[in-house]
Amino acid sequence: MRRSNTTRDFVARSIQGSLTLIKDAIFAEEIASRRGLLQSLDPRIKLAGVALLLLTTLFVRSLVALSALYGVCLILAIGSRICLRFFLARTWVFIPLFSLAIAIPALFSFVSPGESVLSVGRFHVTQTGLLAVGCLVGRVVVSVSLTVLLSLTTHHAALLKALRACGAPQLFVMILGMCYRYIYLFAELVENTYRAIRSRTGVRMHPRAGQRLVAWNIGQLWSRSHALNDQVYQAMVARGFRGEAVALICFRARPLDWWWLGSVAGACAGILLLR
DSSP: OHHHHHHHHHHHHHHHHHHHHHHHHHHHHHHHTSOOTTTTSOHHHHHHHHHHHHHHHHHOOOHHHHHHHHHHHHHHHHHTTOOHHHHHHHHHSSHHHHHHHHHGGGGBTTTSOSOEEEEETTEEEEHHHHHHHHHHHHHHHHHHHHHHHHHHSSOHHHHHHHHHHTTOOHHHHHHHHHHHHHHHHHHHHHHHHHHHHHHHHOSOOOHHHHHHHHHHHHHHHHHHHHHHHHHHHHHHHHTTOSSOOOOOOOOOOOHHHHHHHHHHHHHHHHHHHTO
């Protein structure tokens, strides 16, 4: 019975996670529709500016410079009317903490020789190790923050078209668009399947029966996704698809967009001088 409860709790958490994913996507589209600094920019110019900031993040080796870049991210989030609590939760929870866990061995002298600043038994934390770990985690945090800012303040279709306009491969853009669109469809399908199982079998179920039911539903989901793939492609061909998806969005660069790009280029040059 304990295994049955554990399996049921795991499935329930998975369903709740999929619902959270869908809600976050809907909320992100609502943020992209607000009147803010980044929302008002041409997606192509915005993408170029974010790419410049990302390149600058990769080249800097100073904690001061990385702190300045992160300050720019926070200013852009505030100017784009994004709740800082929501923004920090999306940028600090998983990837930066995972990077910190990986980088912990670099703190000690057996990986990063140098002047010792702290001793923990036989292990010595060095100044070189602190700098290396700080730079690694700082780069990750700034990169994730810039990526989240771009995705939150740009509608999905506009972002894909901007990627295509900036020279991204057509196949890459198409696969990205399909994955983004249908991952939420399948999450909703899993939720409906789980609700149907609960309504027909009740709360309690023998572990063996639960395993067979889950395995059967996994196979059905795979079969339905494969059939949906053929149906979607046939529908696209019937509507005139010839290898290039067309988005009915017109881009128009304004003086504000060029001012943004020039300001970003100047800020990146100034931050690089902080090295």
